[in-house]
Amino acid sequence: MTETHATADDRESTTDANSDTGRTRAAVGTPPPGPRGLPLIDSTLAFALDPLEFLVSIREYGDVARYEAFGREFVVVSDPGLVEEVTVARDDEFWRGEFEHEFSDLLDVEGLFFAEGERWRQQRMLLQNAFTPAQIESYADDMVEETVRLVENWSDGEVVDIREAMSTLTLRALTRSLFDLELGDARADRVRRWVHAMGAYSDNEFFGTRAVLPTWLPSRAEREYRRATADIASLVDDLVAERRRSDGEGNDLLSLLATGEYPDGSRPTAEEIADQLQLFLLAGHETTATALTYACWLLAADDADDVRDRLEREVDSVCGDRDPTFADLRDLAVTEAVGREAMRLYPPLPFLQREPHEETALVGYRIEPGTTVQLNMYGIHRDERWWAQADAFRPNRWLADDENGRSVVADPDDRPEYAYFPFGGGSRHCIGMRFAMTELKLSLATLVRRVDLERVTESIDPTPKVSLDPGPVKMRVRRS
Template sequence: MSEPRTTANDRKQSAADADGNTGPTRAPIGTPPPGPRGLPLVDSTLAFARKPLEFLSSMREYGDVARYEAFGREFVVVSDPGLVEEVVVARDDEFWRGEFEHEFGDLLDVEGLFFAEGERWRRQRLLLQNAFTPARIRSYADDMVVEAVRLVENWSDGEVVDIREAMSTLTLRALTRSLFDLELGDGRADRVRRWVHAMGAYSDSEFFGARAVLPTWIPSRAEREYRRATADVEALVEELVAERRGSEADGDDLLSLLATGEYPDGSRPTVEEITDQLQLFLLAGHETTATALTYACWLLAGTEDVWSRLEREVDAVCGDRDPTFADLSDLAVTEAVGREAMRLYPSLPFLQREPHEETVLAGYRIGPGTTVQLNMYGIHRDERWWADPDAFWPGRWVADGEDAEGDERSVLADPDDRPEYAFFPFGGGSRHCIGMRFAMTELQLSLATMVRRVDLERVTESIDPTPKISLDSGPVEMRVRKR
């Protein structure tokens, strides 16, 4: 076996360590990462499957780079922001998304930007980024508010709602309008809704549930329902692409952009490519924002002073009208609430990468085929970077605000003292989430719209998040009080 190659980053860190600078602990070059031994035959599979977040947190006992085996493969957990930045920025060309994540794409039988690599990814990204410019997102903002108003006004005073289901409905409606220019409730849009729900049920059972360790030949009702729903959506997209290409109108929705757009070489996306892109945006775009909104509402309902401050901000900025895109820069507390919810409960609690060939990270040898897990959940709750890390405290994002005055935590709230990748809910580097601006816009506008109309009280007193497609909260019941 050849010697694992060192990089300029390893040599630079060795020099920094010699000067007494702090940073992640560096092992002698080529050392295998430490980690738990696991059980015979199954290694750490059961420990991870039972309590994945607790298991990843326990890996900190072994340091910022720790190894375990599960599901028949090797994993290395990275729990330091500087090392995360190495992987996704400084050494991005050494890593790809890896077999573990591509198995998810294979399971769902979809391709697209999320799973693409190399030149194929670059040309897709170039085409799709035109849908997420500030001007495009401004054109989607009114629809986001309209859908939030519709949702909240259908609630009754005193009604108990499952906020997770409600936020999923809200974000799916907003996405269906911005991606397809269809309103949910339209017969064609209902096909989209059925497909999204079928995909969630199928991926949860096959990839994250008990069936993940069962033979693939065992029949699955969830798979049959997903395949039927997928065929319906594929037929819908083919129909809509033909409509868009036959029309001279320039639509603002993503489907119109894809149907009429061209790659740099002048070729146009095929219907199959458009279908794959839209399916992935529907899944990731509605699920992750719904997750963030769910946790934000639940956390707010348990923190009366933060809710009161949020109300005061929205009243001061919006008065007796609904929020608009132009208000976003003034809704600082609203943004802070969203950021703090994503810090505590990131929609994707870890990112995964795989080295193209054997390499070294912080001195530890990382072999090809190893899945590198960037421990977002653990880093977001690490006391080295966050004061009172398990507390919901939006004031850390607006440290000069009224709720930071006299709070001893505010001395650690200065982002200049925190590594950039101590907070990375949208990933980072060249492959950061293309829909980040869209998601933050929807998060702020939806929260501000709801706060104008209702108060929420917790019925579900505790939550036990579980990684699935996103960080699933389980049912979250809340009582509505109309303002």
């Protein structure tokens, strides 16, 4: 069976004469157009079977489109100006919403990513001290050293799962820098088991075909996830206790949580500390590992020879016979362009969610309270209106030459700001954005200096889980 789609007559919209983006403006108060779906399950199956294709195809209904799935109503926003409107200009009208809070319930944590209002502001002000430019600079050597440690264990001709390798790398770098500790292999394995179990469980519950089954049916993925979560909660308790016993003072994240104070003088509770650590253990390494994986895989394509050559020339010119440092970052423009392009094509979080506090409207379409507004990052990042050859890997689109003929990162003035937003936007943009981009550039440059990677896995099938999971990505190591 296939879904039925609304016709032009069903859409009840008129062209907005003031629009320069092709948006349509509805008669005030009408619901957005969208697929009618199937009886009983609406669009649940279509989304569950291929979420990314669904997000691309729904743009045929316009920049604001409605569908029903998983027993709730969604409105997909596929225009950069409207994304900016929701996240910046009208930020106070929206919150993260019940759909994302269901994911918080799945994690059984409440931290910075899920907090609202004054509680969120207090947490953000405390934690941002771990992400100042000076702090990020202090983390750089750890990021490079962990990349070198990983690569030195690879043999020429060895086939590695680059997805697992990047996860190992970014977890080690995270705990050394943000937590100021060596996690150790046994503890790191506990974190990775937790992330894998979470991915399997969230895939089943939120994006897989299980989403159409009764919730009371037993789930092996849920049992395994609950066991892994209990294990990680115990680990976090141990980490906090160890830091408090050390009487250490510092601006690393673990010290700030264990010994710091909120702006009003209160201190984080034991539960708040545990929640924040769990979230940063997850988000602080998983999304960067995902971006590095896609960057390595894209660079190894047969038609990416020119990109690889340009990247290698840059790294050789900037670093010579040494590994990169924080001071090199401003000169690693091609490296940054590769990272940006990888996140454009495969954003670690392919969509964001918001929900209106009360009834509101977007370009005339009525949005009811309880509606999940999906900001279609994946669809916007691949929209031909903003990106020529939108599905192609073209890092050069991010580059220009300065007055001295050197490559610099430059975003065209005619592209809307929110045509690219892998770190979110507005007041709730990712607190770790500088951390992630620093690690992405330094680790990628270090890898390029030391090894070449060849594809063994020729095709990937990205799936939204904890992040946009590419699945196993096997690559063969060639020593440079």
